[in-house]
Amino acid sequence: MRRSCTGQTPAPSPDDLETGETVRTPRGTFHVTDMSREQMEAAGYGLHHQSDDGKYLIMGNGSRSFAIRNEEVQEHAAPEKMTVLVVEPMKEPYVKEIDPDLHSLQAEVGGDIAASYPFSDPWGWSATMRAS
Numbered sequence: 671m672r673r674s675c676t677g678q679t680p681a682p683s684p685d686d687l688e689t690g691e692t693v694r695t696p697r698g699t700f701h702v703t704d705m706s707r708e709q710m711e712a713a714g715y716g717l718h719h720q721s722d723d724g725k726y727l728i729m730g731n732g733s734r735s736f737a738i739r740n741e742e743v744q745e746h747a748a749p750e751k752m753t754v755l756v757v758e759p760m761k762e763p764y765v766k767e768i769d770p771d772l773h774s775l776q777a778e779v780g781g782d783i784a785a786s787y788p789f790s791d792p793w794g795w796s797a798t799m800r801a802s
Contacts, residue, residue: 683713684729684736693726693737695719700728700737710738754778 684703691702697719705713707727715729715736726737752770756778757763768774775783 681709681713684710684715684734688736693721693728695721695728697728698735700726700735702726703736703738705736705738706741707738710736 682705684701684705687704689702689704693700693702703710707717707729710729713731715731718728718730718735720727720740721737724743725740727740728735728737730736750770751767754766754768755763756766766778768778772783
């Protein structure tokens, strides 16, 4: 462990916390470091640009640059799957994982979807009518 002349442990550098991952942008390839934006700014790095998908911020200090995860995007990312309860006539209800997009929902019910919120509680259901 490094110590400064005052006996305190210095803050980690981006090199100390590299994850081994890289991010490629039109401006180059950057090593990912496991530091927050605030830690990078305290270490003298400023925002240079972000990845095309917005998941990474590229922070530079004039001579070196690193990628960090964009914490704002991570907090608002859509779930990869959603859990639904499938209820079909004359069958036992069952739980299923599906993609959280309109196309997947419509494919699951076999048509258009109508949402209904019949009560003051914050829940609802979706339904479709199928011709038999």
